[in-house]
Amino acid sequence: xxxxxxxxxxxxGEPGPSALDERPPTHEAAIQGGVATPLxxxxxxxxxxxxxxxxxxxxxxxxxxQVHIAMSERAHARIANIDLAAVRAAxxxxxxxxxxxxxxxxxxxxxxxxxxxxxxxxxxxxxQPLFAVAAETAHAARAAAKLAVVTYADLPAAISIxxxxxxxxxxxxxxxxxHEMRIGDPEAALEAAPQRLAGRLELGGQDHFYLEGQIAxxxxxxxxxxxxxxxxxxxSEVQHNVARMLGVPDHAVTVEVRRMGGGFGGKESQPxxxxxxxxxxxxxxxxPAKCRLDRDDDMVMTGKRHEVRIDYDIGxxxxxxxxxxxxxxxxxxxxxxxxxxxxxxxxxxHADNAYQLPAARxxxxxxxxxxxxxxxxxxxxxxxxxxxxxxxxDRVAFATGLDPLDVRRRNFYPADGSGxxxxxxxxxxxxxxxxxxxxxxxxxxxxxxxxxxAFNAANTVLKKGLALTxxxxxxxxxxxxxxxxxxxxxxxxxxxxxLNHGGTEMGQGLFTKxxxxxxxxxxxxxxxxxxxxxxxxxxxxxxxxxxxxxxxLNGMAAQAAAxxxxxxxxxxxxxxxxxxxxxxxxxxNRVRIGNDEKRFRDLVGEAYLARxxxxxxxxxxxxxxxxxxxxxxxxxxxxxxxxxxxxxxxxDTFTGEHRLLRADILHDVGRSLNPAIDLGQIEGGFIQxxxxxxxxxxxxxxxxRLRTHAxxxxxxxxxxxxxxxxxxxxxxxxxxxxxxxYRSKAVGEPPLMLAISVFSALTDAVIxxxxxxxFPDLDAPATPERVLAAVEQVRARG
Numbered sequence: 001x002x003x004x005x006x007x008x009x010x011x012x013g014e015p016g017p018s019a020l021d022e023r024p025p026t027h028e029a030a031i032q033g034g035v036a037t038p039l040x041x042x043x044x045x046x047x048x049x050x051x052x053x054x055x056x057x058x059x060x061x062x063x064x065x066q067v068h069i070a071m072s073e074r075a076h077a078r079i080a081n082i083d084l085a086a087v088r089a090a091x092x093x094x095x096x097x098x099x100x101x102x103x104x105x106x107x108x109x110x111x112x113x114x115x116x117x118x119x120x121x122x123x124x125x126x127x128q129p130l131f132a133v134a135a136e137t138a139h140a141a142r143a144a145a146k147l148a149v150v151t152y153a154d155l156p157a158a159i160s161i162x163x164x165x166x167x168x169x170x171x172x173x174x175x176x177x178x179h180e181m182r183i184g185d186p187e188a189a190l191e192a193a194p195q196r197l198a199g200r201l202e203l204g205g206q207d208h209f210y211l212e213g214q215i216a217x218x219x220x221x222x223x224x225x226x227x228x229x230x231x232x233x234x235x236s237e238v239q240h241n242v243a244r245m246l247g248v249p250d251h252a253v254t255v256e257v258r259r260m261g262g263g264f265g266g267k268e269s270q271p272x273x274x275x276x277x278x279x280x281x282x283x284x285x286x287x288p289a290k291c292r293l294d295r296d297d298d299m300v301m302t303g304k305r306h307e308v309r310i311d312y313d314i315g316x317x318x319x320x321x322x323x324x325x326x327x328x329x330x331x332x333x334x335x336x337x338x339x340x341x342x343x344x345x346x347x348x349x350h351a352d353n354a355y356q357l358p359a360a361r362x363x364x365x366x367x368x369x370x371x372x373x374x375x376x377x378x379x380x381x382x383x384x385x386x387x388x389x390x391x392x393x394d395r396v397a398f399a400t401g402l403d404p405l406d407v408r409r410r411n412f413y414p415a416d417g418s419g420x421x422x423x424x425x426x427x428x429x430x431x432x433x434x435x436x437x438x439x440x441x442x443x444x445x446x447x448x449x450x451x452x453x454a455f456n457a458a459n460t461v462l463k464k465g466l467a468l469t470x471x472x473x474x475x476x477x478x479x480x481x482x483x484x485x486x487x488x489x490x491x492x493x494x495x496x497x498x499l500n501h502g503g504t505e506m507g508q509g510l511f512t513k514x515x516x517x518x519x520x521x522x523x524x525x526x527x528x529x530x531x532x533x534x535x536x537x538x539x540x541x542x543x544x545x546x547x548x549x550x551x552x553l554n555g556m557a558a559q560a561a562a563x564x565x566x567x568x569x570x571x572x573x574x575x576x577x578x579x580x581x582x583x584x585x586x587x588x589n590r591v592r593i594g595n596d597e598k599r600f601r602d603l604v605g606e607a608y609l610a611r612x613x614x615x616x617x618x619x620x621x622x623x624x625x626x627x628x629x630x631x632x633x634x635x636x637x638x639x640x641x642x643x644x645x646x647x648x649x650x651x652d653t654f655t656g657e658h659r660l661l662r663a664d665i666l667h668d669v670g671r672s673l674n675p676a677i678d679l680g681q682i683e684g685g686f687i688q689x690x691x692x693x694x695x696x697x698x699x700x701x702x703x704x705r706l707r708t709h710a711x712x713x714x715x716x717x718x719x720x721x722x723x724x725x726x727x728x729x730x731x732x733x734x735x736x737x738x739x740x741x742y743r744s745k746a747v748g749e750p751p752l753m754l755a756i757s758v759f760s761a762l763t764d765a766v767i768x769x770x771x772x773x774x775f776p777d778l779d780a781p782a783t784p785e786r787v788l789a790a791v792e793q794v795r796a797r798g
Contacts, residue, residue: 028588033526035516035742038676042512042531043259043505054261055215055229056292064217065094065134067281067291068141069274070148071301072123072130075704076157076370079121079130079150086147087133092140095285097132102280104247108272110237112337115373117245117276123152124335125372126704127300129273134281134289157370159704161309161332164367175333175368176341181348181422181632184359189324193315197399201312201391202779203384205332206305206377206692207708209716210506212261213298216275217290218282225252226279232271233263233504234544239536241272242279250536253279258533263506264688265376268544269338270302299709303375304698306343307332310388320400320407325357327388329364331381334373340366342479343374345629347381349423349636353389353753354432354472355411356419370704376546378688379749382473383756387693387780390469390756394763398775404760405445405468409436413472424633429640429737432470435666436644438731440468443646443664452648456768461653464661465765468646469757471667473750474637475548476625482543483622483638485553489518489561490615493608495601497522497529502542503554504534508748509677510550516673517555517741521562523586524600539617548641548746551673553620555741561618568614572607623739639738641745643667643731645686645754647723649761653769656788660690660758662725667754670736670745682728682751689755691717693780694762762787770794 033039046052088096099106099118109115119128130150135141158167168174190196217229226246230238235255243253255275260267274291281289293301308331315324329347333340348362393411397404413419417428440446445468452464477483487501499518505511511531519526536542543553566586573584579594591603608614627634645665651658665686669678695715699708708714736743759780766776769791776790 031519031523031525031588033516033519035520035673036671037516037674039512039516039526039674041509041677042515052259054212054259055217055231058217058229060290061219061288064288064290065136065281065285066138066141067132067134067278067289068138068145069132069277069291070130070145072119072126072128074123074152074154075126075159076155077123077152078155079119079123080153081151082130083149084131087144090140090144090147092136093133093144094136095134095281097134097277097280097284101284102245104245108241108245108276109336110269110339114336115338117273124370126706127372129277132277132281134285157704159369159371159700159702161307161330161367164332164369165330168367174366176337176366178363178365179345179348179632180364181362182360183357183420183422183424186324186326186359186361189359190313190315190326193323194317195399196313196315197395198311198313199391199395201310201388203308203310203387204781205307205374205698206696207299207698207714208262208264208266208377209714210260210262210264210266213293213295214271214274214302215292216271216278217288218275218278219288220282220286224248224283226282228253228255228275228279230255230257230271230275231260231267232257232275233260233267233506233546234269235504235534235536236540236542237269237544238272238275242276245276246279246283254535254537256533256535257504260504260506264378265380265546266302267506268376268546270375295711296709299714300706301372303334303338303373305377305692306340306374306381306384308347308384312388312392314392314396316396318400320396320402320410322355322357322396322411324359325392326361327351327363331364331366332369332374333366334369334371336373338373338375340374343376343381345381346478347385349474349478350382350385351389352421353386354413354470354642355389356413357422360422362422371700378685379752380547382749383689383692383753386471386753387756387759390760394760395775398767403449405440408470409433412470423636425635425637427640431668432472432642432644434733435642435668435731436468436470439644439646439664439666442666443468445646448648462650463653463765463768464648464650465761465763465768466646466648467757467760467764468644469760471643471750471753473641473753475552475641475746476622476636476638477543477547477549478627478636480625480627483549483553483625484543485557485620486539486542487554487557487561487618488538489558489565489618491565491604493605493614495524495528495599495604497524498532499529499558500532500535500538501554501558502534502539503550504545506545508550508681509674510545510554512677513551513673514555514558518558518562521559521566522600523588525589548748548750550748551744552740552746553622555673556620557618559618559741560620561616564616564618565614568612569603569607572610572612573603576606576610639736639740639745641668641747641750643750643754645757647757647761649758649765651762651765651769651787651791653791656784656786656791658762658765658784658787660721660723663723663727665728665754666731667751668731668734668745669747670734670740671743672730673742673744675730678730678747679728681747683726685749685751686754687717687722689752690721690758693755693759694782697781697783766790766794770798773798
């Protein structure tokens with residue numbers, strides 16, 4: 001384990017010296033837990049001990065009702081009749097809720113108004129909510145729901161991408177209009193290219209499989225107000241949707257969340273449904289209500305990563321240089337729009353990954369299918385776009401006989417800032433060449449290539465593969481107005497600090513990082529900063545904690561609030577002690593004022609007595625970004641995050657089983673706010689990405705039922721899937737050229753794409769199984785069945 005992962009054990013929850021003792025000013029060299037300290041997650045000890053409190057751990061108020069949501073059993077049908085008499089009469093039932101009970105709008109959608117809370121006339125996927133039962137116990141609610149008599153008149157259902165295409169072509173429209181990005185003249189460049197190849201890649205979806213499922217608790221208040229505790233990445237959106245459903249102003253709804261047991265995008269737009277149903281039950285009955293999904297229901301009812309088919313046409317020269325690319329995406333969105341427009345757009349934004357495409361056309365269609373509406377997932381479409389171009393790079397290398405790494409390096413965006421993306425943004429911060437050069441050396445890529453060739457030549461059953469792939473990931477919401485954040489900081493008269501901001505904690509360590517920022521600003525130990533749960537009552541109109549922007553946005557907002565208070569303290573000291581402003585200096589846990597020193601808490605106490613405000617809000621909006629979608633031109637990203645991974649795999653050509661043997665990762669996080677948390681994010685993101693590309697297979701049958709809806713049938717990576725040799729490092733030369741919080745870089749989403757190296761390595765191993773004669777048709781996830789089929793294909797065609 002990296003040494004930075006095990007330092008500062010005392011900061012992981014063990015009590016230290018009292019922050020309020022009466023010590024005289026000391027002269028510590030540095031504060032405890034400031035920026036760049038490898039500090040443990042603020043809840044790490046509680047996570048391990050099982051004492052971290054999630055929504056379901058909160059004691060239930062007396063009379064709390066349990067809510068169960070009844071689901072459609074058809075993928076696409078007209079509701080001919082629904083009889084709920086027996087449901088209402090069942091033991092323990094207090095209320096049965098349908099669309100007729102909603103006083104406001106029957107909708108929980110994030111944007112387009114096409115996600116009904118309860119279906120009315122038609123159902124459009126298996127699992128769509130029909131009604132809800134609020135009962136004294138969860139068992140009673142579920143048992144009562146089964147007594148409903150629902151009569152359906154089935155309608156044609158489109159389940160697969162092919163069926164979605166046929167349906168759209170017949171109707172003359174897709175779920176959302178197609179979109180295209182262009183640079184240069186790709187048609188002419190393809191025709192003139194010295195060499196040209198085309199191919200297709202199918203990419204499956206992915207379930208979020210957060211440890212804590214969807215849950216909401218609603219408590220009715222006076223005047224019709226309601227307090228909602230929701231496991232959500234987007235409290236303000238839940239607030240807005242609940243208020244809209246109830247037909248009340250936003251101020252009548254307060255949404256709180258202290259922590260989530262994982263989110264990964266699945267708690268961005270999805271929680272609004274469960275919060276709305278629970279709030280409706282609470283307001284209608286006057287009693288607290290809770291809706292907690294079990295795993296099977298959660299997987300059936302909630303959206304996934306978008307399944308994508310990519311057709312590519314690539315023109316290149318004998319040296320592997322790309323001269324033109326035509327990438328066509330077919331995106332399976334599900335029954336409603338949800339966030340699919342922005343997700344499909346981001347797949348296009350990342351269709352170039354780290355490569356300059358002199359002439360390119362990126363075209364995307366967004367298809368409706370009668371399946372649950374797909375939604376945000378870590379990477380937000382970017383991973384799908386990247387896999388497409390990486391497959392093309394592997395194909396070009398195979399066609400030219402060059403090493404795949406040499407082809408990749410040949411096409412990197414140049415370090416001089418002259419590269420331009422297909423959406424006409426200049427890439428001024430490209431460091432991918434330096435990162436890959438360093439990783440190539442530290443991973444001993446060339447020597448291992450030779451060893452693997454020798455191994456493959458000597459083994460007929462087992463075959464190894466090796467791949468080194470890059471990541472370039474744009475950081476910002478591509479919907480520009482979402483790039484804003486607020487914070488609230490109170491300094492109490494004893495010198496302790498209360499911190500609140502609009503970001504949410506889903507295990508990624510955001511709260512710890514932002515607390516470190518505030519501690520650094522005041523130069524106090526991080527133990528003096530109280531981390532508090534996110535609530536719409538303190539910081540309004542927040543954006544989702546998504547797009548890897550949590551630390552960038554909320555860290556800057558919290559810094560702004562802290563600096564406002566700090567400036568007031570300086571102004572006070574200047575006036576009271578008659579010293580120049582530059583002689584008021586904040587040092588570790590103390591303030592130097594001219595030739596004197598005093599504890600931070602003492603200066604704060606004096607300022608309080610002098611009626612100086614010790615509370616402030618802070619606000620931050622990302623500067624310099626804009627994107628004109630009509631012309632597909634602009635600067636949608638504030639900067640790019642970079643990284644690279646080298647993966648070695650082995651496959652069994654008899655069974656298709658495979659293992660990741662070793663992974664070397666070098667990732668750029670700029671100047672890290674917290675190296676321990678950043679390393680954890682890189683490791684976790686990589687393994688989650690590997691799961692998407694190798695084991696996590698979603699399968700719907702012909703009637704639209706999800707058959708992989710439990711751990712018994714849906715295979716996420718386990719501890720045993722982690723490579724025995726796992727080498728992860730932060731790039732020590734990293735520094736963000738953009739003016740981010742302490743020049744750090746986002747780390748939430750980019751590491752997931754490092755796992756593309758595993759997929760490319762599996763492709764390399766399958767090529768070896770066919771003695772290098774045939775490039776395989778290997779789709780994702782590369783399950784043992786698919787790997788075995790690819791092995792048989794290359795051997796049959798060879």
